[in-house]
Amino acid sequence: MNTAANQLTADEIKVILRAADEIILQGGRTLLAKILKGSKEKKVMELKLDQCPVYGFYKTWKIDDILLKIDWMIDHEFLEIRYDRKLPLVVFSPRGWQIHMDQYTDELLEEWRKWIRDGYQNPDMSYLKDRNREMILLLIEKIKESREKAFIPYLELWEKIDYKKMKQEIRIAIEAINHNEPIDPSVVKAREEAINEALEVEDPVDLKIKCMGCLKRFTFSVGEQQFFKQKGLSFPNRCKKCRKNPIWR
Numbered sequence: 622m623n624t625a626a627n628q629l630t631a632d633e634i635k636v637i638l639r640a641a642d643e644i645i646l647q648g649g650r651t652l653l654a655k656i657l658k659g660s661k662e663k664k665v666m667e668l669k670l671d672q673c674p675v676y677g678f679y680k681t682w683k684i685d686d687i688l689l690k691i692d693w694m695i696d697h698e699f700l701e702i703r704y705d706r707k708l709p710l711v712v713f714s715p716r717g718w719q720i721h722m723d724q725y726t727d728e729l730l731e732e733w734r735k736w737i738r739d740g741y742q743n744p745d746m747s748y749l750k751d752r753n754r755e756m757i758l759l760l761i762e763k764i765k766e767s768r769e770k771a772f773i774p775y776l777e778l779w780e781k782i783d784y785k786k787m788k789q790e791i792r793i794a795i796e797a798i799n800h801n802e803p804i805d806p807s808v809v810k811a812r813e814e815a816i817n818e819a820l821e822v823e824d825p826v827d828l829k830i831k832c833m834g835c836l837k838r839f840t841f842s843v844g845e846q847q848f849f850k851q852k853g854l855s856f857p858n859r860c861k862k863c864r865k866n867p868i869w870r
């Protein structure tokens with residue numbers, strides 16, 4: 622268990638998730654640390670990672686300390702490691718994705734508001750096509766809730782270029798804004814509560830897992846969990862003794 626990384630705040634968790642979004646399934650923890658450090662290394666510049674809104678967030682920190690924060694994120698199940706051949710790549714955990722999807726859809730909405738202020742009239746909406754469906758539906762939901770009539774021209778542009786299913790969702794949002802349909806505050810509240818819950822940090826504890834071989838419970842320590850998480854392995858369902866037994870190999 623590393624103790625050098627103190628508990629991260631909700632803001633830090635969100636910042637690291639935001640940076641991770643740039644390299645999901647493409648880069649590992651070192652590249653993620655470099656975004657947060659604000660590195661000017663060739664790879665960072667080539668991938669235009671300096672354009673990430675949280676680029677350089679930890680610029681006064683040492684890279685090793687930033688890596689400890691990233692490991693903390695893995696230990697606490699906000700991020701996961703997936704191996705692609707020999708390469709360990711960063712991916713969102715389910716709760717990490719839930720938190721990030723919420724902040725990312727807010728970011729997309731803020732961008733639309735900026736476009737409106739700048740009088741930007743013909744954005745290419747194809748950037749919203751073929752994105753994660755769950756995320757896009759959440760975005761449409763938030764647009765609907767915003768009741769901002771100024772969004773309608775963008776929605777209409779978007780409607781033109783997306784697939785049938787999404788066209789329908791976008792149309793529903795346009796109608797809801799046009800008719801000023803009442804908003805259900807309980808839906809908004811439930812969503813906020815779910816995010817706050819996902820952000821609650823619990824330190825990992827030793828687990829008692831029932832072995833599928835001998836049916837006895839075995840201890841799977843915090844240290845072992847950390848090792849398995851960083852190797853991108855799922856937790857074992859057999860005790861050490863049974864894992865050594867050739868029958869189970």
Ligand SMILES: [Zn+2]
Nearest residue numbers: 832835860863
């Ligand atoms: Zn066993």
